[in-house]
Amino acid sequence: MDADRKDGHMSIKRIEITGYRSIAYLNMEMNQITTLIGRNGSGKSNILSALNYFYKNLLTVQDEQNSFDTNNRLRNEICIRITYDLKQILKIIKRNLNDEKKEYENYYKKVLAISNHDEIIVELVKRKGKEIRWNVSYNTRQIIASLFPVYFIDSRQIELTDWTNLWNLIGDLFKFRNEDSERIQSTIRTIVESNDSSVKKKLNHLQDIFEQEHINVKRLTSRQIGQMLAEMLVGGQRFQYDEKNLREYSNGTNAFNYTTILIDILAIMKKYKLKEPIIVLDEPEISLHHTMIDQLMEKIFGAADQVQFLLSTHSARCVKMLLENEEDISAIYHVALKENYSKVRRVRNLSEQEERERIVVTESYTGSCFAKMILNVEGETELELFKNKYLRMLFPVLKEVEIVMGMSNKVVHNLTAPSKRNYQIPGLAVMDMDKVLAKKDGENAFLFTELKDYQIDREIYHYGAKRQKTLALRRRIKRMCSQCKFSYRYPLFSCDDPNFECLLDLIVEYYRNYDVFLWRNTVEGALITVENQQVFKKYVNAGGLSLEERKNTVEYWKLFQDKKNLQLNYLRMLFSGKPDYLLTKKQIKKQNPQIDENLWNVLCMVKKTSGWVSKWLEFYFLDLAEIQHSERQGFREFGRWIEADANYQQAVEAVQKDFPQLYALVHKIEVTLR
Incomplete structure (x- = not known):
């Protein structure tokens, strides 16, 4: 019964599950390689278990405990429905019959009899206290079990040194x-x-x-x-491997060899038998190093025309290889536990137009699909900020967030943003205000820019409160940008006009609807604030700037002493930030050509320094706890200091007061993950 072909079709077309453990309802379209991804406890194993339960009871009765809805005890029914694709099977049968191969004619007729439009739907229904009910006869189920055998491989339960079951x-x-x-x-x-x-x-x-x-x-x-x-x-x-006993090899080597030989045997079986084998692999990456994971995935890709695969994985490397693959043979489903039920959503594969993404995709990017939350930031300063050890000690929620530098790189953003890949993960983009607001050249007016990749053009279809928060708010922002003449001060375009503050508030509120957190200025502006200005000056004098830099900058520091807002803008610009009007140094020079030449030289003299964020935060927290800055064990001392509830509360309240935007962002993350 030679079935030599490479057809690229699915043995199982669809799996539907209702009321099984954490699965209220699931409808999953299958591909040649179907992969389940998601965090531990999301319900991936329950999907595989439901398929196993279906097959165990296909020809025998094998009941199991705790198979019903785990959240609703009143729900007393399980339904598992599988749609099988008979198209290729029927094609072979008809060809053999036309060739007058009468050897299996009776069996062929039985298969033809169960076909309905090239497919068959087999449904299991189990009620509490009742026997399993099937929608097809036992004889039909025998045919299904023969045509579509399923082989379950759990890397944690394989007898790695005894492969005798392969002989079956x-x-x-x-x-x-x-x-x-x-x-x-x-x-x-x-x-x-x-x-x-x-x-x-x-x-x-x-x-x-x-x-x-x-x-x-x-x-x-x-x-x-x-x-x-x-x-x-x-x-x-x-069985032996390379003429050595299997016990002489590692678990990873034995698991890899066992899985690959099983794939090879099933590929041969499809060639010579009227069968469409399916392999279910639960975490095949366990005990495998990167090279073996790559080899296993390549093996799966190569065998996908002969064998259908259903995988469950926690491996970012497996996901990377699935996204890299250019063939349309895989479907990835993200499984998440929401309100105690497993929800499944299909991940968007990389399209033909996303060739650049396919080239640069790495594990660090695909690993985001296993995160609790994704924080997409612009640059290294934000990365340094959110990975700061003092902040993470004070706000442990920051450890639960995957931080990706994708807002300044469209390719990385396309690979990691939940909205782009359709991950069931909360995501938040963090950006500077200058990405959406810019002063018009030569005018005291602003240009408001809508961010790309957000469905802003659909706001016109919103109604009620949602329309007020989006379309109406955006129109108001644009009117203010074009019509309001805000008061500002030379030489640095500093501005404390209440109307300008109102504009910034509205823009922040508007983009909150799109899960974008905008700093009211830049990240430097969020770290150097009017509230912590005096402490920051202490930090500068204590080594935040070099001695030479302090000598050169002190003149204007004193000159702006009585103009707090101007001094604040000056400090921010010394540390690569921007003034209230969000201009670069070159733009300031262009729009204020009369600027004092010495001041201009001072602003350009201080070079952008890496690591200043960490040094500033360390200074701030040690100063707050009255710990000597020269102590090498400052971080540990601070950790012991906040063990006291009163001190911990003092530190949190200090951040809330002195870094209001940073605290608001941390609070947003906490609320999202709560």
Whole structure:
């Protein structure tokens, strides 16, 4: 029954599950490689378990405990419905019948009889206290079990040094018809007896003993005969690898070799048998190093035309390889636990237009799909901020967030943003105000820019409160940008006009609707605030700027002493920030050509320094706790200091007061993950 082909179709087209454990309802379209991803406890294993429950009961009755809805005890019914694709099977049958291959004609007719528009739907329904009910007969289920065998591999439960169960599969590959089995047995007996006359005498004596003792021997099945014949022909039963005992190899090597040989055997089976095998792999990456994961995934890609795969994985490397693959053979589903139920959403594969994304995708990007929350930031300053050890000690929620530098890189953003890949993960983009607000050249007016990649053009279809928060708010912002003439001060375009403050508030509020957190100025402006200005000046004098830089900047520091807002803008610009009007140094020079030349030189003299954020925050927290800054163990001392509830509360309230935007962002993250 040679079925030599590469068809690229699915054995199982669709799986629907209702009321099984944490699965209220699931409808999953299958592909040649279907992969489940998600955090621990999301319900991936329950999906695989439901499929296993279906197959265990296909021909026998094997009930299990705790299979019903785990959240609603009143729900008393499980339904598992699988749609099988018979198209390729029927194609082979019709071809063989046309070629007058009558060998399996009766079996072919049975398969043709169960087909309905090239597919068949098999449904299991189980009610509490009742027997399982099927929508098809036992004979039909026998055919399904034969045509679409499923093989479950759990890397944690494989007997890694004993592969004898593979012989069952090989026996199925060599299985004969009953009449052929009898003929083979007779032929073997004739050959053996003709070569050694004593064998016949021994067999006759053995049969006499059985008859005298009323012992009979259950006949071997055709599969068992096939297995024994295969063992005899290859000369043994115990598997070795590279002529060494399997016990001499690591768990990873044995798991890898076991899985790959199983795939190879099933690929051969499809070639010679009327079967569409399916392999279910639960966390195949366990114990495998990166090279072996790559080799296993390449093996799966290569065999996907012969074998259908259902994978559950926590491996960012597996996800990376699935996204890299250019063939349309895989479907990735993100599984998340929401309100105690498992929800499944299909991940968007990379399109043909996303060639750049396919080239640069790495594990660090695909790892975001396993995060509790994704924080997309612009640059290294934000990365340094959110990974600061003092902040993480004070606000442990920051440790639960995956921080990705994607807002300044469209390719990275496309790979990591939940909205882009359709991940079921909360995401928040953090950006500077200058990405959406810019002063018009030569005018005291502003240009408001809508961010790309957000469905702002659909706001016109909103209504009620949502319309007020989006379309109406955006129109108001644009009117203020074009019509309001805010008061500002030279030389740095500093501005404390209440109307300008109102504009910033409205823009922050507007983009909050799109899960974008905007700093009211820049990240530097969020770290150097009017509230912490005096402490920051202490930090500068304590080494925040070099001695030479302090000498050069002190003149204007004192000059702006009585103009707090101007001094604040000056400080921010010394540390690569921007003034209230969000201008670069070059833009200030262009729009204020009369700026004092010495001031301009001072602003350009201080080079952008890396690490100043960490140094500033360390200074701030140690100063707050009255810990000597020279102490090497300052971080540990601070940790011991906030162990006291009163001190911890003092530190949190200090951040809330002195870094209001930073605190608001942390609070937003806490609320999102709550």
